[in-house]
Amino acid sequence: MPELLYPLDSTKRFTDQEKVGHNRWHPDIPPAVTVRPGDEFRVHVREWFDGAIRNDDSAEDILNAPLSTVHCLSGPFAVEGAKPGDLLVVDILDVGPIPQEDSGPLAGQGWGYTGIFPTDNGGGFLTEQFPDAYKAIWDFSGHVATSRHVPGVSFTGIMHPGLMGTAPSAALLSKWNAREGALIATNPNRVPPLALPPLPTDAVLGSLTGDAFDRAAAEAARTAPPRENGGNQDIKNLTRGSRVFYPVFVDGANLSVGDLHFSQGDGEITFCGAIEMGGFIDLRVDLIPDGMSTYGVSENAIFMPGNEGPVYSDWLAFSGTSVTLDGEQRYLDSQLAYQRACLHAIDYLTKFGYSPEQAYLILGAAPIEGRFSGVVDIPNACATVYLPTAIFDFPVAPSLDGPAQVDPGMGAPHAAR
């Protein structure tokens, strides 16, 4: 185990830790730790809601989840010598649930959760079809997850950080605020919103205090979206053994990490679609000086996924095209096509006895793959979602025998206003 440079105490809140992290992006947040190129170190990571979601059979906590508080990030980690224009090389040496804590009230202590967020508190990929709050609790047994709320499935987690990135420069932050503000302005009262503007309420900005805090909190970017600095990319394959190359925008690079997932399907479709957890991540950092121009990487992260993920060889796949549920033809819209593919998968799974919400939760949490299959065949994009058949305890392919019937059990806890 590499040296633990960023410890968290599971008995204390995120804001009461020895080293306080942050939940907004801002160049002025001071580094919590400084490391050198080549260093390996361990970081503890709090789950994104700092314990607001409980291991119980109610979805009230999802219904009222405090979105203004996310994401609890560990860091920033300054890397000596890093300069704007460099590429920061980050190796994910290991990642997992909270070490040595098998039970307790924090996600990551032997369990995690997946939520379907209600339309008025976050929404999700299929929020029109699923406007209410639902939750599934997943129990960890080694690297395998099962759920009392979603029977009949079990799968090996592809653990990964949902969110990792470098600090934006002041100029980059301005650009974010300008472009996202312009989008919001087109429909400021939309529910769910088009984007999230800076919000001083509940902002946590590391060791910043006083005026500096107030100034930064007023303009710091929310952590929900992925952006040029990486950020909340929710790439399920950024697992153990992966190497990521981030653009560096400020001296020291100022890397932060959070939002660990025990498992996730491509797209994280239920909004909090992964199995959320706190835990640890072991990192090694290095630099490629001037790497941004050398490799033409200026506004995005590039990465090499690890080769340890579970291997599946049998898949059942569903396609979708860019026609709305109402039958309206859209032009080459892969977002819509993937929604339709996911809805097709959900329709299918309900024939096996699952409720639509259980099926939706499976797609969010299990290691499904979402693919761009055709993006040029006017007017229909074709998207496909692949379900690994081995995650089901029953034969899931179509056959002359008809669908096996799963006992849906208590079902996924539900809450609505």
Next chain:
Amino acid sequence: MPELLYPLDSTKRFTDQEKVGHNRWHPDIPPAVTVRPGDEFRVHVREWFDGAIRNDDSAEDILNAPLSTVHCLSGPFAVEGAKPGDLLVVDILDVGPIPQEDSGPLAGQGWGYTGIFPTDNGGGFLTEQFPDAYKAIWDFSGHVATSRHVPGVSFTGIMHPGLMGTAPSAALLSKWNAREGALIATNPNRVPPLALPPLPTDAVLGSLTGDAFDRAAAEAARTAPPRENGGNQDIKNLTRGSRVFYPVFVDGANLSVGDLHFSQGDGEITFCGAIEMGGFIDLRVDLIPDGMSTYGVSENAIFMPGNEGPVYSDWLAFSGTSVTLDGEQRYLDSQLAYQRACLHAIDYLTKFGYSPEQAYLILGAAPIEGRFSGVVDIPNACATVYLPTAIFDFPVAPSLDGPAQVDPGMGAPHAAR
């Protein structure tokens, strides 16, 4: 080799064959062949342009490719006893280039092509950045493709039919025409067009003649888009060993197949992004009576990909978000995010000496994977494109050594008006 039920003579045009196929969708096109559930049979398939694209170093043929003539489909194959509401089970037993013909003027005779189509004749995924016509010729050596126009890469083809589907019912055809017509009406003069309306010119409708032909040609659907019947899905993993389940809309199901690809990247991004070829496909068909309602499959194909594709374990991946090149923020637009991810990959590859068009052609033709990584993190969708590193003859990952330099050779042939 299963019995050859649908032969094509490579010396004759598509319309001069003993059994004439079709290039439009219409329920009245009579079956060319009738088979029984459980039957295995071989089908010859003409490349989608019927030989209009040549094995040479000019892109004039791409510039002027006759889009009104595509896709040359083999079939329909009626399956005895198939009724609307059934699921048609199609096993792809084998698929490959034109058997026993190693050289010649038809794509599939030892070679294939990938085209970047010009904006005014088809366009493509990145047509704003690549408005002109380009072409790459790929040579086949066993299951491996290389190109004199794109040096430094070689890869094993995941051969598959780009297009396969069942005949629409009259009602379904009407629905297609209505919804696509409505879309076209929103901007009828757009270049490239939003969708393609029925077009009697160059229509081929199997054995239909006279009034029946004229009536059908006036309303038959173009084959470009994937739709409820499967169709031009361009799913690169529908390879040898795959099983597809298609909804049945007419008596006999009336399956057709075409547009074989030697290889393709997810999305087929250069429009004719695959390596196009003619060849053969061996199929087995079967039925699940009433399978559509039993399994909730009413408007899409579902499938189980084969397990014989080449295995890659090392990937270099690029992410993109839904911000335009001009810096405009869009709302959760995966289509745009995948465009940006592909542009990032292209920018990267040019640092190794490739022209942008060569890089674009690689992404179209090689077995890249396109993934929906995040689809809920407002306002940015996150898409990722994965390049298998083993397809390059040189180390393609970022390093302190800087990018190796490929000799781009003659480059990809170019044509513009």
Next chain:
Amino acid sequence: MPELLYPLDSTKRFTDQEKVGHNRWHPDIPPAVTVRPGDEFRVHVREWFDGAIRNDDSAEDILNAPLSTVHCLSGPFAVEGAKPGDLLVVDILDVGPIPQEDSGPLAGQGWGYTGIFPTDNGGGFLTEQFPDAYKAIWDFSGHVATSRHVPGVSFTGIMHPGLMGTAPSAALLSKWNAREGALIATNPNRVPPLALPPLPTDAVLGSLTGDAFDRAAAEAARTAPPRENGGNQDIKNLTRGSRVFYPVFVDGANLSVGDLHFSQGDGEITFCGAIEMGGFIDLRVDLIPDGMSTYGVSENAIFMPGNEGPVYSDWLAFSGTSVTLDGEQRYLDSQLAYQRACLHAIDYLTKFGYSPEQAYLILGAAPIEGRFSGVVDIPNACATVYLPTAIFDFPVAPSLDGPAQVDPGMGAPHAAR
């Protein structure tokens, strides 16, 4: 398809072809064809027994199989410029059953066979437990094999040549005859024999005739064993996409190939344990001058397997150690350990309703893997045999439910004296 340089007519016997191959190794056998480095070409290959085994429900043909006639090899292929000391690079571009012939009396025409050879006519890995003759006929559907004699299993073939190699020099041939003769001399009457001495009866030596034939036939090596030149290695992963490096012992290298297998388990344990077939193989040859000393490859083939084989992710494995069935402890004997592992697998499969012979045939023909697990833990070697669970139509893992029961059907045809 590369140029067909070595055609075979399925209606004629091996010895009546235009180009006659050989069934012994000897440096004097003249090349049948000469190719150049870089050439790609197609070769037809007769199944190893030249049609003596029939597609029927009797094992009499196995009982009396003419072992003196094997293996029917295609070649030799001389490579211009090849010199002793070079490495011959052989790429397997493609390999498969007899092209365009779906049915007929020759194995490879839509079917193949696996035999358990009787102790007095070849024997096999477990001949003490299985002294009689048995046979299974496998039907090919695309790349998948099933058998009326072994119900409940189906699998994708990893097609490969069981036998490929370069011609020995006169000195190397002498060495073979000396060392194998010495072994035979230790127990000349053993059944099955310890090794096979030169046998002029039924020798086929290409275009050699007269005295030259007689001289060569008297000393030519039998093709059963693998040796320094490659030969009958029965490496199931030498499939499509593989590259093999053979030592060159004579001018021109004189490569020959035969004994195609539709599928095989590691070890080819039933003697003719693969699914035997005739067919075609597409090769490309090249040279590394002086490669033998440069790379230290003097007495063995080295190879890089292709990456297109079927992928299996779930396995059920059985271990064995070097203790005989009678309870005698042997010292680090992996051969025995693998026998015991295979017997354990057979015992297990019989609990599911298979006869022991059916289980044995599965292990011979299906893509099982045999591994050296421990070779140093005195006194017990530990060998393991891995069965891919997906090849069975039923759940094959141990569970509280007990073993599912397969209907063994007619069983494997049997013959004994």
Next chain:
Amino acid sequence: MPELLYPLDSTKRFTDQEKVGHNRWHPDIPPAVTVRPGDEFRVHVREWFDGAIRNDDSAEDILNAPLSTVHCLSGPFAVEGAKPGDLLVVDILDVGPIPQEDSGPLAGQGWGYTGIFPTDNGGGFLTEQFPDAYKAIWDFSGHVATSRHVPGVSFTGIMHPGLMGTAPSAALLSKWNAREGALIATNPNRVPPLALPPLPTDAVLGSLTGDAFDRAAAEAARTAPPRENGGNQDIKNLTRGSRVFYPVFVDGANLSVGDLHFSQGDGEITFCGAIEMGGFIDLRVDLIPDGMSTYGVSENAIFMPGNEGPVYSDWLAFSGTSVTLDGEQRYLDSQLAYQRACLHAIDYLTKFGYSPEQAYLILGAAPIEGRFSGVVDIPNACATVYLPTAIFDFPVAPSLDGPAQVDPGMGAPHAAR
């Protein structure tokens, strides 16, 4: 993390722990812990030599390693209700190096070792070619190992317990002693010995004391070989996610585990060929009552390997046959054939600049695969060893360029008498 039922204190010797394990097999060793079917629990495991091998640049510790003290096993774990005839189901939930200890004198604290044991102190697979002691220290970075003693390679560990098994019954123990004693008697003075008889010196037998200890120590079986109870199988794929089924021979089953490996090649060929370490293992146990007769599993473990191991898609493989280095022909001897295959791989690697010992150490420690390729082709068995090409920092395949040259650095530490 499951409950830690069997803790070890890294500052204390194996025999000074709160719960003392054992290093011999005997039915009378009392359970250290009792669990119930379905229980999950964590076990600490000491490396097999209890710290005798140090992280330094000398091989004196290997030369004089105290073989009478191995293997340090954790357990036994009694399972409530287990009865002779049952199958004990053991799930390996997780396994890894010593938790939370990144550096220190014990293997597993951030490092591990591979030893070539000298002929007079253990020997090894190729002891005739490698009679002296050598050592390599491997550093762990996440799941990846590198060595200052073996430059140019790095690989992801397939971590696993080398040794796990149930307690023998008194009858089974007698059988072992009888058959192994008979083997020893055939050559009692052989170096290395043919087998290891019971040895009271250095015996550790859990909580047994007094006469009971003395009686048991006199007849308890050594732990070196794998046997009917599983034991030292050294199966490299018994990793995270694996399920093993062990025969139960005594009430409670009495499972023990030890000899953790960070990585190992098939065969563990250098004797202590794996990368040895101490660490933890998380297990879940369950029972299939009467499973031994139900499934025909009476004298061996069966298992289903996990699906999380690193995936390699490119391999370089070497074959060997059963001819001795002196040119003597042996009859179907896979043990010899695998030795020859390994020697061929070593010869090859030395052309790249490695010393023979470095090459041998790579084969022991890296995730190579050893296969039974042909076991029936008289008189030559054919064995093959597969090296994953991605573990090398340089291109390792043969080419016209000749072998790249590795700087062998300080080399592997060496010691001899």
